[in-house]
Amino acid sequence: MDLSKNVQYIKGVGEERSKVLNRLGIFTLEDLITYYPRDYEDRSKVKNLEDTIDGEETLIKATVVTKMQVISTRNRRMKICKMIVRDETDACEVVWYNQPYLKQRFQIGEEYNLFGKISKGNGHIVMNSPVFDKDGISSNTGKIIPIYPLTYKISQNQIRKIIENGLSLVQNNLEETMPEYILKEYGLLDINSAVHKIHFPETFEEFEKARYRLAFEELLIMQLLLLNLKNKAMKKESGIAFDKNIKMSDVINRLPFKLTKAQLRAIEEIDRDMESDRSMNRLLQGDVGSGKTVVAIIAAYKAVKSGYQMAIMAPTSILASQHLESFTEILEPLGIRCELLISNMPAKKKRKVLEEIANGKIDVVIGTHSILQENVQFKNLGLVITDEQHRFGVNQRKIISKKGKNVDKLVMTATPIPRTLALILYGDLDISIIDELPPNRKKIDTFAVGLSFEDRVNNFIKKQVNEGRQAYIVCPLVEENEDIDAKSVLELFEKYKTQVFSEYRVEYIHGKLKQKEKDEIMEKFKNGEIDILISTTVIEVGVNVPNATIMVIQNAERFGLAALHQLRGRVGRGEYQSYCILKYQGKSDNVRERMKVMQETNDGFVISEKDLELRGSGEFFGTKQHGIPDFKVANLFEDMEILKKVQSLAIKIINYDENLEKDENILLKKAINKKFDGNIEI
Numbered sequence: 161m162d163l164s165k166n167v168q169y170i171k172g173v174g175e176e177r178s179k180v181l182n183r184l185g186i187f188t189l190e191d192l193i194t195y196y197p198r199d200y201e202d203r204s205k206v207k208n209l210e211d212t213i214d215g216e217e218t219l220i221k222a223t224v225v226t227k228m229q230v231i232s233t234r235n236r237r238m239k240i241c242k243m244i245v246r247d248e249t250d251a252c253e254v255v256w257y258n259q260p261y262l263k264q265r266f267q268i269g270e271e272y273n274l275f276g277k278i279s280k281g282n283g284h285i286v287m288n289s290p291v292f293d294k295d296g297i298s299s300n301t302g303k304i305i306p307i308y309p310l311t312y313k314i315s316q317n318q319i320r321k322i323i324e325n326g327l328s329l330v331q332n333n334l335e336e337t338m339p340e341y342i343l344k345e346y347g348l349l350d351i352n353s354a355v356h357k358i359h360f361p362e363t364f365e366e367f368e369k370a371r372y373r374l375a376f377e378e379l380l381i382m383q384l385l386l387l388n389l390k391n392k393a394m395k396k397e398s399g400i401a402f403d404k405n406i407k408m409s410d411v412i413n414r415l416p417f418k419l420t421k422a423q424l425r426a427i428e429e430i431d432r433d434m435e436s437d438r439s440m441n442r443l444l445q446g447d448v449g450s451g452k453t454v455v456a457i458i459a460a461y462k463a464v465k466s467g468y469q470m471a472i473m474a475p476t477s478i479l480a481s482q483h484l485e486s487f488t489e490i491l492e493p494l495g496i497r498c499e500l501l502i503s504n505m506p507a508k509k510k511r512k513v514l515e516e517i518a519n520g521k522i523d524v525v526i527g528t529h530s531i532l533q534e535n536v537q538f539k540n541l542g543l544v545i546t547d548e549q550h551r552f553g554v555n556q557r558k559i560i561s562k563k564g565k566n567v568d569k570l571v572m573t574a575t576p577i578p579r580t581l582a583l584i585l586y587g588d589l590d591i592s593i594i595d596e597l598p599p600n601r602k603k604i605d606t607f608a609v610g611l612s613f614e615d616r617v618n619n620f621i622k623k624q625v626n627e628g629r630q631a632y633i634v635c636p637l638v639e640e641n642e643d644i645d646a647k648s649v650l651e652l653f654e655k656y657k658t659q660v661f662s663e664y665r666v667e668y669i670h671g672k673l674k675q676k677e678k679d680e681i682m683e684k685f686k687n688g689e690i691d692i693l694i695s696t697t698v699i700e701v702g703v704n705v706p707n708a709t710i711m712v713i714q715n716a717e718r719f720g721l722a723a724l725h726q727l728r729g730r731v732g733r734g735e736y737q738s739y740c741i742l743k744y745q746g747k748s749d750n751v752r753e754r755m756k757v758m759q760e761t762n763d764g765f766v767i768s769e770k771d772l773e774l775r776g777s778g779e780f781f782g783t784k785q786h787g788i789p790d791f792k793v794a795n796l797f798e799d800m801e802i803l804k805k806v807q808s809l810a811i812k813i814i815n816y817d818e819n820l821e822k823d824e825n826i827l828l829k830k831a832i833n834k835k836f837d838g839n840i841e842i
């Protein structure tokens with residue numbers, strides 16, 4: 161058996177079909193047998209016709225009682241085949257479309273297994289387009305049938321056959337990939353059983369066992385690799401030891417508020433990292449509004465006063481401008497010079513800033529991804545912070561670190577991640593968590609309302625504005641679009657400015673405006689010169705205007721929970737009671753469920769777990785962007801229990817055998833090298 165055998169030469173494939181398989185990423189025998197089902201259909205349990213349920217895919221065992229009729233539709237586009245079958249309990253009409261050849265396949269009086277979707281109405285039962293077997297034969301029915309992720313030009317039946325053929329070549333000859341002692345300790349199936357049974361389980365218990373084993377392996381390999389990398393990084397990366405005589409408390413004492421315990425803890429951890437002579441690689445997690453910026457400012461102080469420059473990168477220029485303001489306010493009086501660097505700035509000014517970054521006159525550079533550009537050269541960069549990390553890829557993080565030598569790195573994110581997952585996503589980072597909001601924050605009241613509430617919502621906005629507050633109204637679109645049924649900024653602005661809110665100061669902002677215009681508008685909003693700001697999600701991250709107390713989100717059904725939570729986080733930042741109003745349309749369960757979650761909790765961790773549940777891990781985390789290799793079987797959300805086991809096992813192994821060189825761990829090393837093909841950069 162040769163696992164690298166070209167799939168073309170496997171029985172049932174051939175040249176044409178191998179091209180189709182190639183498109184699915186299947187090139188070899190090994191690819192084929194590890195092309196796992198995405199789902200299963202239980203075609204093993206026969207139901208009596210009288211017990212069938214409308215809409216359910218069901219297996220029946222029934223005898224043909226009428227000849228098959230083939231009827232052409234009036235325009236002759238379609239041929240409908242119909243026959244009646246019955247079992248002891250009832251009769252059923254069976255229907256196929258455009259398969260007239262089926263006429264030859266059925267005989268009156270014979271019994272067949274038929275599996276298909278039941279529809280029931282008007283007291284009669286219909287089964288649509290079933291798959292079938294003659295009684296006593298079971299190739300399509302009578303068992304659990306794997307369903308494969310397919311695109312086109314190949315049917316489930318075909319690929320199932322091909323995979324069966326592949327597996328019969330392999331038989332029991334796959335080499336074990338996991339050490340014996342692990343298989344034993346965790347009661348895992350051997351590799352041969354696992355691979356066979358994930359394709360063709362006889363029971364769902366068998367499937368579960370097979371899946372468990374394969375997911376366990378995938379997660380373990382991943383964890384071992386991450387821990388190994390992390391250890392190496394810790395040893396190798398000697399870094400800057402920032403000056404122990406520079407006390408962060410000197411800034412802390414000057415702040416207009418008292419830091420929370422959680423902030424102080426994070427600061428302590430960062431301080432320790434900065435003073436040590438290895439590079440800091442730390443993730444700072446904290447919910448929206450938990451006060452991460454000030455932590456960044458304090459770290460910047462330490463870096464600059466120790467003789468280095470620091471840079472902070474934000475995902476939008478609005479946020480960068482706002483950071484500039486916060487940094488300047490605290491650091492300028494301490495003799496630290498902060499400047500903005502964004503792509504959209506006057507050429508002359510930019511040249512000057514670049515020059516002063518290069519000659520070290522600027523201490524703190526605050527910018528967008530334009531900081532990554534090649535022409536940005538630092539004199540002595542020592543600390544790099546990326547804000548709202550989830551918006552940046554791992555590679556961007558790397559590029560900016562390369563602009564200095566062994567710089568300390570801090571990444572900040574408001575996307576809360578369960579700790580176990582953080583270990584996977586940021587396995588190479590240490591983690592600090594700010595799990596507490598500054599005191600006296602009032603809970604934001606959230607209401608999800610239908611379109612009929614338009615007037616009431618508008619009156620409520622007026623009432624708040626009359627009391628001196630400000631409001632955001634967020635829309636999914638910039639301009640009206642015929643194809644999309646959603647509100648746009650410009651459309652709403654027209655209407656509100658001239659009609660609904662004509663007595664108020666209404667403005668709009670979106671990402672396509674020039675930087676200067678955006679800055680001016682945000683500045684005016686901040687200074688209270690605008691009452692109502694109509695916006696796209698450009699204000700999603702980071703924007704901080706404490707006097708704004710209302711966040712209205714149009715077409716809330718179009719946003720993910722994480723985004724809604726971020727948007728809601730724009731209010732409730734000051735002393736006033738704040739409100740978030742989610743205007744939504746649509747009645748699907750998923751939409752309702754999401755609105756409910758938003759109304760019920762303000763806790764980012766709960767929301768992210770729900771989001772994960774409702775959307776699935778891949779989409780939520782953008783795992784591709786994080787550079788995490790795809791899992792074939794494991795699912796970061798559903799397999800949390802396995803993940804926990806695997807994490808403690810991996811730690812145990814790495815602690816005594818860091819490079820997996822002991823005899824009993826050789827297989828693990830082999831598996832890692834194979835999976836990452838020698839390219840283990842994560």
Ligand code: ADP
Binds near residue numbers: 417423450454598706
């Ligand atoms: P985020 O973590 O979402 O980036 P910010 O850093 O923007 O949050 O902080 C939100 C607001 O809370 C800011 O106005 C900031 O000045 C204020 N803030 C931060 N820490 C405290 C604190 N300990 N006490 C009171 N207000 C604080």
Ligand code: MG
Binds near residue numbers: 452453547702
């Ligand atoms: Mg922030």
